[in-house]
Amino acid sequence: xxxxxxLIIGAGVVGNAIARELSRYRLKVxxxxxxxxxxxxxxxxxxxxxxxxxxxxPGTLRAKLNVQGNEMMKGLCRDxxxxxxxxxxxxxxxxxxxxxxxxSLKAQGETNGVPGLEIIDRDRMxxxxxxxxxxxxxxxxxxxxxxxxxxxxxLADNAHENGVRFHLGAKVTGISKTENGxxxxxxxxGSFESKLLINAAGLYSDAICRMLGLTEYTIYPCRGEYLIxxxxxxxxxxxxxxxxxxxxxxxxxxxxxxxxxxxxxxxxSNEYVDRADDYACTADIIDQLKKEGRELLPAISTSDFxxxxxxxxxxxxxxxxxxxxxxxxxxRKDIPGFINLVGIESPGLTCSPAIALMVRELVAEHLPxxxxxxxxxxxxxxxxxxxxxxxxxxxxxxxxxxxxxxxVCRCEHITxxxxxxxxxxxxxxxxxxxxxxxxxxxxxxxxxxxxxxxIVQILEQDFGYRPEDYRLYSRDSYLFTGRVR
Ligand SMILES: Cc1cc2nc3c(=O)[nH]c(=O)nc-3n(C[C@H](O)[C@H](O)[C@H](O)COP(=O)(O)OP(=O)(O)OC[C@H]3O[C@@H](n4cnc5c(N)ncnc54)[C@H](O)[C@@H]3O)c2cc1C
Numbered sequence: 450x451x452x453x454x455x456l457i458i459g460a461g462v463v464g465n466a467i468a469r470e471l472s473r474y475r476l477k478v479x480x481x482x483x484x485x486x487x488x489x490x491x492x493x494x495x496x497x498x499x500x501x502x503x504x505x506x507p508g509t510l511r512a513k514l515n516v517q518g519n520e521m522m523k524g525l526c527r528d529x530x531x532x533x534x535x536x537x538x539x540x541x542x543x544x545x546x547x548x549x550x551x552x553s554l555k556a557q558g559e560t561n562g563v564p565g566l567e568i569i570d571r572d573r574m575x576x577x578x579x580x581x582x583x584x585x586x587x588x589x590x591x592x593x594x595x596x597x598x599x600x601x602x603x604l605a606d607n608a609h610e611n612g613v614r615f616h617l618g619a620k621v622t623g624i625s626k627t628e629n630g631x632x633x634x635x636x637x638x639g640s641f642e643s644k645l646l647i648n649a650a651g652l653y654s655d656a657i658c659r660m661l662g663l664t665e666y667t668i669y670p671c672r673g674e675y676l677i678x679x680x681x682x683x684x685x686x687x688x689x690x691x692x693x694x695x696x697x698x699x700x701x702x703x704x705x706x707x708x709x710x711x712x713x714x715x716x717x718s719n720e721y722v723d724r725a726d727d728y729a730c731t732a733d734i735i736d737q738l739k740k741e742g743r744e745l746l747p748a749i750s751t752s753d754f755x756x757x758x759x760x761x762x763x764x765x766x767x768x769x770x771x772x773x774x775x776x777x778x779x780x781r782k783d784i785p786g787f788i789n790l791v792g793i794e795s796p797g798l799t800c801s802p803a804i805a806l807m808v809r810e811l812v813a814e815h816l817p818x819x820x821x822x823x824x825x826x827x828x829x830x831x832x833x834x835x836x837x838x839x840x841x842x843x844x845x846x847x848x849x850x851x852x853x854x855x856x857v858c859r860c861e862h863i864t865x866x867x868x869x870x871x872x873x874x875x876x877x878x879x880x881x882x883x884x885x886x887x888x889x890x891x892x893x894x895x896x897x898x899x900x901x902x903x904i905v906q907i908l909e910q911d912f913g914y915r916p917e918d919y920r921l922y923s924r925d926s927y928l929f930t931g932r933v934r
Contacts, residue, residue, distance in 0.1 A: 456643035460487035464649035465604035470805035472611035483620035486878035488601030494760030499593035500796040503558035517803035529603035532709035538592035538689040541583035547693035565590040652725040670761040673717025683711035715742035721768040730757035765792040780811040836862035858900040860893020882922030
C-alpha cells in the first residue's frame with residue numbers, strides 16, 4: 450500500500466494548486482483523481498474570468514481569497530507559462546438605480562482591496578469599448594481572462610516535476626480513520642495510507658465527507674451552459690462587459706466573455722440539476738443564449754456558433770434558496786488530519802493560488818514544513834501555441850525540430866510537435882480530451898473534423914496505441930467500439 454504524508458482527493462484547479470504549493474516542501478504528496486486526466490470537472494468548464502473581487506461581501510473568504518488570488522495569478526502564470534490577460538471589465542449602468550449599484554460595488558471593492566476602481570462616463574466608456582451601451586460604468590482594471598484548463602494542467606505538471614504523484618482513474622470509494630491518519634480505498638487504483646487527507650473533490654466533496662461520517666454538507670449542482678463563438682469575431686470585445694447586477698438576479702447574468710485564445714463565450718445560464726455529472730446542453734437554453742448573445746453583439750451570425758458546453762456550480766444552497774454560501778475551508782477538529790474544502794464555486798478559479806496558501810497553513814499545524822533545496826518554480830516552453838510566436842522564433846524551432854513544420858490542426862494551426870508533446874504529457878494521461886486541452890487541437894471551427902483522424906493515426910503509428918483503447922475523456926467514453934477495420 451502506498452503511504453503519503455498528504456493525500457489530496459481531486460485534481461481540479463484547487464487540488465492541483467494545493468499539490469503544487471505543498472511540493473515546495475519535503476513531504477510525500479499524492480493526488481487521487483477519478484477521471485483519466487486532471488481538470489476534467491468544473492475547472493475546465495467555466496468562464497475563465499479572473500475576477501477582481503468587487504462582488505463579494507467584505508470579510509468573507511470569497512472576498513479575501515479573490516483579491517489575493519487575482520494578485521498572485523500574474524506571477525504564477527508567468528512561471529507556469531499559462532495564458533492570462535488583465536483586460537479589465539466594464540459593469541454598465543442603464544439608469545440611476547444601476548448607478549447607485551455601481552457606487553456600492555465600488556465601495557465594496559475598495560473595502561476588499563481591489564485597486565484602480567473608477568466610475569466612468571460615456572466618453573471614457575466609448576474609448577475603452579467602442580459601441581458599448583449604458584450611461585455610466587464601473588471600470589475594474591484588474592479583471593482578466595485566463596486559460597482555465599491550461600492553468601489546471603500546468604499546476605499539475607509543475608507539482609509532478611517537483612515530486613507529487615498523480616493517480617489518474619482512481620476514484621475514492623471509501624475512507625477509514627486510522628490511529629495515525631487515513632486509509633483510502635479507490636476503485637481501480639488500489640489503497641493508500643496518508644497522515645493528512647485533503648478533500649478537494651468539488652461537486653463530490655459532500656460524498657467524500659459522508660465517507661468520514663460528516664453529513665452536514667450537501668452539494669446542489671447548478672448548471673451553466675455556454676456557446677462558443679468562432680474567432681471571426683475576435684477583437685469585437687476589448688474588455689469584459691457585464692450589466693449592473695439587479696436585485697433577485699441569479700449569478701452575474703448571461704454575458705459575453707473573451708477567451709485568451711480569441712473566441713467569445715456566451716453564457717452561463719443558471720439551472721439546478723439533479724446529477725453532478727449532467728453536462729447536457731439543452732435546446733431551450735441554446736436558443737436563449739443565441740438570442741441574448743445577438744442582443745449584446747448584433748454582428749453574430751448563425752455560422753459563428755461553433756460549440757456548446759456546460760459546467761456545474763457546486764452550490765451549497767438548494768434551489769429554493771439560491772444565492773451563495775461561504776466557502777468551507779477547514780481543518781476538522783473532530784477528525785484530526787482531515788482538511789475539508791466544500792462549495793468552492795465562483796470565483797474558485799481566481800482564488801485557487803490563495804486557497805493553496807491557506808491550506809498550506811492548515812497543513813503546517815500538523816506536519817513540519819521544511820523547504821526543499823531545489824523547488825522548480827518554472828515550467829519549460831512557451832505560453833499558448835507555436836502559432837502565437839514571432840515568425841523568427843517559429844523558423845528557429847522548425848529548423849531544430851521538423852515536427853514543428855507539420856500543421857495537424859488547420860483551424861488552430863497546431864503542429865505535430867505540439868500534439869506529440871501533449872501525447873507524451875508528464876502525467877501519462879491518454880485521452881483525446883487531454884490532447885485537446887493540452888495542445889488546443891480539435892478546438893477550432895471544425896472541432897476535430899479534420900485533425901482527429903490524423904491524431905488517431907499518430908497515436909497508432911508513432912505510439913502503438915490500439916484504436917479500440919482510445920477514449921474521449923472519461924473511463925467509458927470509448928471512441929471506437931465494435932469493428933474498427
Ligand atoms: C458555469 C461556471 C462558471 C464559472 N466561472 C468562473 C470564473 O469565470 N472565474 C472563476 O474564478 N471561477 C469560476 N467558476 C468557478 C470555478 O470554475 C470553480 O470554483 C473551480 O473550478 C473549482 O475547482 P475544484 O478543483 O474545486 O473543482 P473541480 O474542478 O470540480 O475538481 C474536483 C475534482 O475532484 C475529482 N473527484 C470528485 N470525486 C472524486 C472521487 N471520489 N475520487 C477521486 N476524484 C474525485 C473530480 O473528478 C474533479 O476532477 C465557474 C464555475 C462554473 C460552474
